[in-house]
Amino acid sequence: MNPNPGSENPPRKEPAQSTALQLACGRLLLLGVVFVMAYGVVAVRVIDLMIVQSASAESVQEAEELARLARSGDLLAQVRRGNIYDRNGVLLATSLKTPALYADPALILDKPAIARALSQIFPELKEAETLTKISVPKSRYAWLRPNLSPAQQDKVLELGEPGLAFEYADSRIYPQGVLAAHLLGYTGRDGTGLAGIERGAQKTLAQGRDVTLTIDVRLQHALHREMKRAIEEFSAQAGAGMIMNARTGEILAGVSLPDYDLNFTSVLAADPEKNKEILTNRLTLGVYEFGSVFKIFTTAALLETQDAPFSMTFDARKPLKIGRYTINDYHAQKRVMTVPEVFMHSSNIGSALMARSVGAQKLQGFLSDLGFMNRPQFDILEVGAPLTPKPWGESSTITVSYGHGISITALQLCAATAAMVNGGLQVHPKLLLPASGDVSVIKAQARLISEETSQKMRALLRLVVTQGTGKKADVPGYNVGGKTGTAEKSGGKKGYNRKSLLSSFIGAFPMDNPEYVIFVMIDEPQGTKKSYGYATGGWVAAPAAARVVTSMAAILGLPSDQYDPTQDISLPLEQYVKPETPEKKKLASN
Amino acid sequence: MKKSMLLQASVFLAMCVSGGVLMHVSQSVRRAERDLTRLDLSIEREKEALRVLSAEWSMLNSPERIEALAKRYLDLDLPDAAQLVSDPKKLEALQAEEEGILIPASLDSGNGATAPVYLPRKPQKHEASSNTPAQGETRE
Numbered sequence A: 001m002n003p004n005p006g007s008e009n010p011p012r013k014e015p016a017q018s019t020a021l022q023l024a025c026g027r028l029l030l031l032g033v034v035f036v037m038a039y040g041v042v043a044v045r046v047i048d049l050m051i052v053q054s055a056s057a058e059s060v061q062e063a064e065e066l067a068r069l070a071r072s073g074d075l076l077a078q079v080r081r082g083n084i085y086d087r088n089g090v091l092l093a094t095s096l097k098t099p100a101l102y103a104d105p106a107l108i109l110d111k112p113a114i115a116r117a118l119s120q121i122f123p124e125l126k127e128a129e130t131l132t133k134i135s136v137p138k139s140r141y142a143w144l145r146p147n148l149s150p151a152q153q154d155k156v157l158e159l160g161e162p163g164l165a166f167e168y169a170d171s172r173i174y175p176q177g178v179l180a181a182h183l184l185g186y187t188g189r190d191g192t193g194l195a196g197i198e199r200g201a202q203k204t205l206a207q208g209r210d211v212t213l214t215i216d217v218r219l220q221h222a223l224h225r226e227m228k229r230a231i232e233e234f235s236a237q238a239g240a241g242m243i244m245n246a247r248t249g250e251i252l253a254g255v256s257l258p259d260y261d262l263n264f265t266s267v268l269a270a271d272p273e274k275n276k277e278i279l280t281n282r283l284t285l286g287v288y289e290f291g292s293v294f295k296i297f298t299t300a301a302l303l304e305t306q307d308a309p310f311s312m313t314f315d316a317r318k319p320l321k322i323g324r325y326t327i328n329d330y331h332a333q334k335r336v337m338t339v340p341e342v343f344m345h346s347s348n349i350g351s352a353l354m355a356r357s358v359g360a361q362k363l364q365g366f367l368s369d370l371g372f373m374n375r376p377q378f379d380i381l382e383v384g385a386p387l388t389p390k391p392w393g394e395s396s397t398i399t400v401s402y403g404h405g406i407s408i409t410a411l412q413l414c415a416a417t418a419a420m421v422n423g424g425l426q427v428h429p430k431l432l433l434p435a436s437g438d439v440s441v442i443k444a445q446a447r448l449i450s451e452e453t454s455q456k457m458r459a460l461l462r463l464v465v466t467q468g469t470g471k472k473a474d475v476p477g478y479n480v481g482g483k484t485g486t487a488e489k490s491g492g493k494k495g496y497n498r499k500s501l502l503s504s505f506i507g508a509f510p511m512d513n514p515e516y517v518i519f520v521m522i523d524e525p526q527g528t529k530k531s532y533g534y535a536t537g538g539w540v541a542a543p544a545a546a547r548v549v550t551s552m553a554a555i556l557g558l559p560s561d562q563y564d565p566t567q568d569i570s571l572p573l574e575q576y577v578k579p580e581t582p583e584k585k586k587l588a589s590n
Numbered sequence B: 001m002k003k004s005m006l007l008q009a010s011v012f013l014a015m016c017v018s019g020g021v022l023m024h025v026s027q028s029v030r031r032a033e034r035d036l037t038r039l040d041l042s043i044e045r046e047k048e049a050l051r052v053l054s055a056e057w058s059m060l061n062s063p064e065r066i067e068a069l070a071k072r073y074l075d076l077d078l079p080d081a082a083q084l085v086s087d088p089k090k091l092e093a094l095q096a097e098e099e100g101i102l103i104p105a106s107l108d109s110g111n112g113a114t115a116p117v118y119l120p121r122k123p124q125k126h127e128a129s130s131n132t133p134a135q136g137e138t139r140e
Helices: A015-056 A060-071 A111-121 A127-134 A150-159 A196-200 A202-206 A217-233 A262-270 A291-305 A339-344 A348-358 A360-369 A394-401 A410-421 A451-466 A537-556 A571-576 A582-589 B002-060 B063-073 B088-097 B123-131
Strands: A091-103 A142-145 A164-173 A238-245 A251-257 A313-315 A320-322 A325-327 A336-338 A481-490 A496-509 A516-523
Touching (some): A015 B002, A091 B002, A111 A127, A111 A150, A127 A142, A196 A202, A217 A251, A217 B063, A238 A410, A238 A537, A291 A348, A291 A360, A291 A394, A291 A410, A291 A451, A291 A537, A313 A348, A320 A394, A325 A348, A325 A394, A339 A348, A339 A451, A339 A571, A348 A394, A360 A394, A410 A451, A451 A481, A451 A496, A451 A571, A481 A537, A516 A537
Antiparallel strands (some): A091 A142, A091 A164, A238 A251, A496 A516
């Protein structure tokens, strides 16, 4: 400390001795102080370690986890793929860390027993295959199964096999299973969207932002249930259905059958060719000749471009011969018919004559305005391009008038029908719900037909349900209107197969100001005893649509007493419709 | 002499105290860092648990499952369209006709209910509609 302790107290006698002693004393003191300080530091550190820090350190496990976290420093920074929600905030898709099972073959002693035990826990793991996987000599890694559920993981842990281990990775979970399978789509193992909205909104989702869809799971389920029921009842091959908001084009529900559980897509997606039937989105990708439902547009074209009155007549007494084609009526009336009659009896001859009076060019222009000539823009990328007649000859005009020779997607059909009934404004189908107040995504709605024509179309569509081919789509109190369609699918001798049908119904309700467009299509239905062998749109698709409307009413809380039958919009059309039987005439006069 | 001893002692004491304070500060910083990491970790854990729980919630609430459970345990079925009315008075009228019909509590508030009301299903209709769809299957 003080290098010369004696300097402040200068000794007079025996200076040398006293200086040496004082120096030694000072050095000893210094040494002592250094030691005391060193021990002091150690003591403080010991107190710190044993008392201060031990109070906060909870366990060894915690420390280990902290160390692990510190090692994978990017764990917190890693971007998780965004979630997908329905319009009410129900979770449709999320990413979770799930355990994947792998084996270290070198550590497994009783390999056959483990293979057997695993095949019992996971029915899809074949015992023999697993055994080969874990019996590879010198191998230290055998990947067994991704996405274990907590219960499955527990069972594996109960085996107590040190050679079985888990690695954790993000995987996509779809809590609603098969619901809206084709609309949601799926991701690959690397987490990139491969189909549906997973692919369509890949950029947003990859940035970790959530996506909200326009669909409502409750309506989706109702539609799915009724579609499935109709397909089973009529032993059909496939089907498609949609509920769309008639004004905004928001898709509230969309079903394509057969479908698949989104949580098990890896097997299906591995072989897309073989599983094409299941993976094809029949709403947006599949293009179909829809048949009679197309008469909606032929009739609208007539009313809009020719300003035709309902009283205009068409001679449907004899089959129409155009070139090598002969056009017949399915529900043949064999008489001269007015516009409402042609529409409600779904007369092919009448529609062909309508198209003729519109003219090829105007009809083409009209259909092009409806968006039937181009591939539609949509939030999902799997969208089919329509097949239109090329070149467009006279016979094309005729066949297109009743929905043959032109193939479009269900999406286009629904959007165009919505425009016919919503007052005439074009709708752009939407699957991504725009954030409230976000006007950037709202596209201009062009006027396709006048409000007056739209009003007429509503009355005609209602007439089909009250008196025409779509009677089975009626739900008392809900003012349903629509058009049935039964198309023969291409194939067979004359280019069309009489036995394989595409039966559909497209409608809207409530008809005095439609809010919802409903579409049901059943592919290759077989007539049943209950339908007297018929497999037409009126027998197959219309009842399913009615059941969907009934369910929708309950789900959305739409009361049944808001409709007044005496004010029905189809009543003014009855003057143009010849009553079929004396009995019906009597009813009409009442 | 005494003065210098006092000075030395106070310098020594000050060093000890400052050393102690320094150590305390460094220890509390380390502790705070550990706490921070631990909190980050537990937040991450909670978030993950929330994700799992919300997925589970969505799965357990899937309409398909709820419908199956309601059918199985509550003997509930899909309502007929005609059961849904907007006028609560219809229910009151029905109650006057038949005994044993309860008016839902929500109607008593009398706030000009805009929400639709479910009328009870008529017993004989229940038999018919449980097997066949609601409307006109027997027509034609």
